[in-house]
Amino acid sequence: MHERRILSQRFLDDIGWGAADRCFLAGDASDRSYDRLTRGRETAVLMDAPPGKGDDPAAFVEIAQHLTGIGLSAPRLLAQDLTHGFLLIEDLGDGLLARLAAADPASEMSLYRTSVDVLIHLQSHEAPKGLADLSAKDWATAAAFCLDWYAFAATGTRPDSTHFIRALSEALGKHADGQRVMILRDYHAENLLLLPDRTGVSRIGLLDFQLAQLGQPGYDLVSLIQDARRDVSAEVQASMVTHFVEEKRLNPDTFGAAYAVLGAQRALRILGIFARLCLVGGKPSYLEMMPRVWGHLGANLAHPALENLRGICHELLPEPTAEIRDRIAAQCAKHSH
Structure with a gap:
């Protein structure tokens, strides 16, 4: 987990979100996890999907584009590092x-x-x-x-x-x-x-x-x-x-x-x-x-x-x-x- 934290911080630094406040948002039955980032009045969500663990972030991007293309509300993609398994996506809020x-x-x-x-x-x-x-x-x-x-x-x-x-x-x-x-x-x-x-x-x-x-x-x-x-x-x-x-x-x-x-x-x-x-x-x-x-x-x-x-x-x-x-x-x- 420490290695993933270092890699994700490099990703955020590269895209201008490195200084954002960061807090754990959610995890699930897979190895994937989500952090919410706050930068001033802006928020975004960092998805951490470790490569080789069954969840392909490239598939998330492809399916999200299809869903938004037919008028549904999947998160917009803000930045990506598919090699290391990181996506920065739109924050859709807490209204589960x-x-x-x-x-x-x-x-x-x-x-x-x-x-x-x-x-x-x-x-x-x-x-x-x-x-x-x-x-x-x-x-x-x-x-x-x-x-x-x-x-x-x-x-x-x-x-x-x-x-x-x-x-x-x-x-x-x-x-x-x-x-x-x-x-x-x-x-x-x-x-x-x-x-x-x-x-x-x-x-x-x-x-x-x-x-x-x-x-x-x-x-x-x-x-x-x-x-x-x-x-x-x-x-x-x-x-x-x-x-x-x-x-x-x-x-x-x-x-x-x-x-x-x-x-x-x-x-x-x-x-x-x-x-x-x-x-x-x-x-x-x-x-x-x-x-x-x-x-x-x-x-x-x-x-x-x-x-x-x-x-x-x-x-x-x-x-x-x-x-x-x-x-x-x-x-x-x-x-x-």
Whole structure:
């Protein structure tokens, strides 16, 4: 970290921000972090994305330009050092939707509706060229992270994933493998900001989109309203699904199956990611979110489209009870990659 501090200071010196006041703004599950810089009345945000850690700042720049080009509010790029993984970007403020909705629950419905409108707007435009496009089997294999890490952390063994991957691949292939749209992947209330001085879909500021790829229309909706980090009211969830379906003129039953399958895929992968963040990354705080994710998983698996996968998951995955989470926590930072 000391080396990154020296490198970032050189970058700031070179672009005229070296004397700015600097304070930590945010970090996340990746190695990426953000500092807010203040220079007189000006503010900006320094993104530190260490090279070789999975988050490519060049991808952030490319996707940001696409988003702003279609009228959405991604941060403007002010300066860059792609070799060392530093970006200076526009400061979109502190109005995270998660904080605003927690402070004023009555605002949740309108905040989420505007966020869904952003998705509808995004999906009405052609995706940029070159985005990754995974097959149904690729998505299913990604979800098997739950066996490699969560089941392993909870039971001490890694179950065979053959039947799991086959069942999820079949469900995805049948219900959620149609025409692709651009998905941002981590589209949730801690990556969205309210920008009250802007109008329409530009009122929502976008963060953490550099891993965007091609996917199914319901994926980012699942990410938004089946949030691992906060409870979204049942009323808001139902209203947002209805709004999305009506605006995109989708068949409710067909979309309902796709939504459940995508929700199960995402919840399963998140369980694996959270376990790995503890075992390898030394970040036990994510374990407390597991019961919420488990609840999302159960609701999705209840759909008839996932009957085969449901039995496999019940056999291979224990519920993340307090005892199981304690068992995982006891292994924190004790495993290699």
